[in-house]
Amino acid sequence: MKPSIGTGSRTGGGSAGGAARLSLLAITWPIFIESALQVLIRMTDTFMLSKVSDEAVAAVGVSNQILMFGMLLFNFVALGSAVVVSQYLGAGLRQDVGRLTASSLAMNFLFGLFVSALVVLFCGDLLRLFGLEPELHALARTYLTIAGGGLFVQAVMSAAVAIIQSHGLTRQTMLVALGMNIIHIIGNYLVIFGPFGFPKLGVTGVAISTVASQTIGMTVNLYLLRRAAGVLFRGRDLVRWKLEDAVRVLRIGVPASLNHLSYNVNQLVTTAFITSLGSVMLATRIYTMNIAFLIMILCISLGRGMQIIVGHLVGAGEQEEAYRQVLRNLGRSMLITLAGAAVISLFREPLLGLFTDSEEIIRIGSTLILLSFLLEPGRNLNLMFDRCLQAAGDARFSAVSSVLIMWLFSVPLTYLLGIHLGYGLYGIWAAFITDEWVRGIVLFLRWKSKAWQSKAIVSRAAKTAAG
Secondary structure: OOOOOOOOOOOOOOOHHHHHHHHHHHHHHHHHHHHHHHHHHHHHHHHHHHOOOHHHHHHHHHHHHHHHHHHHHOHHHHHHHHHHHHHHHHOOOHHHHHHHHHHHHHHHHHHHHHHHHHHHHHHHHHHHOOOOOHHHHHHHHHHHHHHHHOHHHHHHHHHHHHHHHHOOOHHHHHHHHHHHHHHHHHHHHHHHHOHHHOOOOHHHHHHHHHHHHHHHHHHHHHHHHHHOOOOOOOHHHHOOOOHHHHHHHHHHHHHHHHHHHHHHHHHHHHHHHHHOOOHHHHHHHHHHHHHHHHHHHHHHHHHHHHHHHHHHHHHOOOHHHHHHHHHHHHHHHHHHHHHHHHHHHHOHHHHHHOOOOOHHHHHHHHHHHHOHHHHHHHHHHHHHHHHHHHHOOOHHHHHHHHHHHHHHHHHHHHHHHHHHOOOHHHHHHHHHHHHHHHHHHHHHHHHHHOHHHHOOOOOHHHHHHHO
């Protein structure tokens, strides 16, 4: 049976490869917009809080490092569900998707409650790892307590969004993200600037606004899961999980998430390195990363779009078509990434000027943005093949190779260049560039070897039985 990969339709026609080629742009551009909107939420916090103080920006920036680590934990289920559902749909096993969805939502809800409790209980200890000054520590703790307490909302939403997008319904999740941004920006404006008699709550208000917008987004996505994607399940499926469903999800989700977790821990360690260089360097890193992330989402979006398509194709037994499609789209992705780097570099000083008046921050940040021409193509290579190997069922290789490279090579290199040899942020960025290229080349060679073609989750026997 050929995979159906449309933008809302549930039946497809023609060859599997033709359907995938025609729908790649339709699948990818809403993911790009949605990812950009997610970045906009963080940039909005940074921009609005910069009108309060650089200390508020630094406090929220450090707290978000911890929150991002917590949210990545939820990918154990979300990433695994996305791949398994894609392969099930490609194999024509729609009848199993509802049961799998219920298990995924329930698992992430329980896990989200656990993570939320840990963050709230140990937020002070977590922040002490960064060696913040007393004033920054107090601000960061306030933000982390509120936003961290609502992490379970993000847990449920991440699973729901992953499954909706696996059906090819990326426009719907994009529109939800747009609505969340509007609500969040309005909330930030009210609690930071205090119009119409609203209290000026600063960092506390931004945290409340964040949780409120996420709660609304989760509710709408759960509605879309049933009405738009047509995923139906019984209430008992939320509490009675089939072991084989959990195993299939975690077989992909655990190694994929460990890879992402490892990267995020790497970033936490790097942030600690940068904190030791002073608050100016920390603020420079936060402002620069906020701007540079606009480039990163270009390759993230194409990688996610290819993940959906590769999952459908592998589920349908079309491994060779999946192999060809990924290689065809790699060059296109590289060109888009370089174009994005060119645009950001052209406007680097005005963009940095939106956040700060510090000449030192603008000077250093401008140089770091120019290094995007070296950093982002390597990141694109890495992200593209990481996602595609996950979609093919070969998440373990991607995770093991990336984790080993990060901790045995990249982290020591970061300390050596940035701290020990005294090159500061320039040395740390050089280590970033080297890390992305080395990991990307290793994953590219794995894809070329075709060793992943034997890793499909949905067996040919299962597909035959479904037919």
